[in-house]
Amino acid sequence: MSTAAWVLGVDSGGSGLRIALATAGVEGGVTEGGVTQGGVRLVDSVVFGEPVRTGAGGIDAGHLLQRLVPAAEGLLGRAGADRLAAVAVGAAGMATLGGDLRATLPGALRRSLGVGRLALAADAVTAYAGALGQRPGAVVAAGTGLIALGTDLSGWRRADGWGHLLGDCGSGAWIGRAGLEAAMRAHDGRRGGSAALLARAEAVFGPPATLPGQLYPRADRPAVLASFAPEVARCGAAGDPVSVGILARAAGHIAEAAAAVCPPGEDLEVALTGGLFKMGDPLLLPLRAELAEHLPYARTVPAVGDPLDGALVVAAALAADTLRLPREPGMLDTTTPQPTDRT
Structure with a gap:
């Protein structure tokens, strides 16, 4: 024009x-x-x-x-x-x-x-x-859900974005669900539980036994699950090993999705966008390490x-x-x- x-x-x-x-x-x-x-x-x-x-x-x-x-x-x-x-x-x-x-x-x-x-x-x-x-590369958009999209400008490559029951691995809903599972394990006395996450779940949702009734009937269940993801990040930042492990697994899932859609080539860009990445270092530090391993030929850049x-x-x-x-x-x-x- x-x-x-x-x-x-x-x-x-x-x-x-x-x-x-x-x-x-x-x-x-x-x-x-x-x-x-x-x-x-x-x-x-x-x-x-x-x-x-x-x-x-x-x-x-x-x-x-x-x-x-x-x-x-x-x-x-x-x-x-x-x-x-x-x-x-x-x-x-x-x-x-x-x-x-x-x-x-x-x-x-x-x-x-x-x-x-x-x-x-x-x-x-x-x-x-x-x-x-309009540059070739890959983008991971993550908030409550998660989808990765890449292109070499000849076609689109998509990974995940299948919703909280079938995928959205590493998303806010995924992290929140994993955190609440660890809280319930601690409540039951099972292995893999986190006392720190149990305390935060009780503070946010009340008695643990009421959680199924608060979650299962909700049409906005993914958003409710995702609301607990920042609590996982806070517990991880405070050194809770279970929370650290959840965030490390989330970082692995995100990097795998990015690698699945990023086109071949040198010096390509991978951008991260969405509210999930506002969680800061508890997620971003392991994510940077995972991206460096999965996509050594790509550069992680901020979303414009x-x-x-x-x-x-x-x-x-x-x-x-x-x-x-x-x-x-x-x-x-x-x-x-x-x-x-x-x-």
Whole structure:
């Protein structure tokens, strides 16, 4: 693009919905003034605390549109912008639950906002774009759950992200569950228990015998499990050997996922993004050692931005016809104007 254009980024996940308006085509790299990868400058944003509904048909496109269209119109009006060059929507569950979005959003956004260029991406893809931009490498996104995504720009490689029952190994839910298991072992007098973790479990949840009733009926069980992960980190920092061992195993799982998706090559980048890595040294120190062992040819780098930043990066690249990230059904789907379109 020879001049700056208006783009919209959307990040829809379990914690809510975020929508951001930015200008693309801004000269420069990452600066304190808000210019991110690809010359994208954030202008304004809207946050909804409640997540978009999902049902038997997957992510509810109608519910998303009820929020997205008025919010976009408000952002454009406040900025004095005339039209959007492109929109990118990153959503949790896009690969498996995004059928309604893919069928509905292109036509609906064309009619309501005049948008002809649209990207629909899995949230792991926007996390990747936010962390590394459009460079080859690998990203591990970890919070309550965990997924690793890598690319050599010809296709995507994915590892884990299978949920707390089948995977998400090394995630917050995994660490929290392992910590609570160790607490219950100590409560029973079995081997492998931790008195320190038992004390923290009692402080957080009350009598140990009540834990099954507090966990099993909950629809948000992974988040409840993950809420105990910081307690494991605190006990590990205080020298509890069981907690140290849990965090070491988590670090091994994370490094294995990164190694599974990182493309071959020299001096590739691996970025870590998500709330799990805010736990600090109790997790990061063993993780650095594991990454050095599993990926000696790669460099661990900080994530430049988050999934909302990534959605803006994708939207800007789509607007400029410079999108290099692989288009793949369920991972990154795009629509662009046909030659007869006026948008």
